[in-house]
Amino acid sequence: MSDVRDVVLLHGWGSNAAVWKTMAASLAPRCRPHAFDLPGYGATPACTPYTLDSIAAAVAQAAPPRCDVVGWSLGGQIALAWARRAPRQVDRLALISATPCFAQRPDWPHALEAEVLAAFARDLADDAPGALKRFALLQAQGDNDARGVGRQLRAALGTGGEAGAAALEGGLRILLETDLRGELSSIRQPALVLHGDRDQLVAPAAGAYLSRRLPAARLSVLRGAAHAPFLSQPEAAAAALGEFFDE
DSSP, X not given: OOXXXXXXEEOOTTOXXXXXXXXXHHHTTTEEEEEOOOXXXXXXXXXXXXXXXXXXXXXXXXXXXXXXXXXXXXXXXXHHHHHHHOTTTEEEEEEESOOSOSBOBTTBOSSBOHHHHHHHHHHHHHHHHHHHHHHHHHHHTTOTTHHHHHHHHHHHHHHSOOBOHHHHHHHHHHHHHOOOGGGGGGOOSOEXXXXXXXXXXXXXHHHHHHHHHSTTEEEEEETTOOSOHHHHSHHHHXXXXXXXXXX
């Protein structure tokens, strides 16, 4: 039986599997990376209903029977839901720019105002390509290499699987409504929380919260990186992931 670990890479809202091209190549010598489009993106059928749990179930069905999981942004929430429902399938979790709750609550300031997400929903109806490009700019904002990160995010949109309207609308609804804070203590897999200290979309405090509330987690902060640290600092991100999966 092979010692090589299977690692599933889950992209974020409005993106696709193409965003993992460089990272998958960096990880390939030491593991088997599996990057595929989420339900409703590219050729992957959408799931019904389009909820966090149904997406996690669809991803689990497509994935190897035992694997490690890397989840970025919305993909991080999917990874958390998957790890909770299938602890015998998911061995380790790497959560990049992830948060248990994307929208602000009275007791949760480390998030976007709900109106920001609602505005993206309205923009989607009027001009979906334009809304996705603006979201790419928001993800790059604040990064030391903001221009390069934005270029890579837009390139992935042009070369990967396009998202269907149901996936985009459903994904925004998940971002607006999901709050996983009460479930973190039951997710006991070893976890690496990887966060950029300049993230304008998910506050670094949210990553720190994850690392404290998950029972077996640690935090790694990349200085000068925003919401896509694996694109702005690919060598550092790959090293952190590789070391974590080699443990």
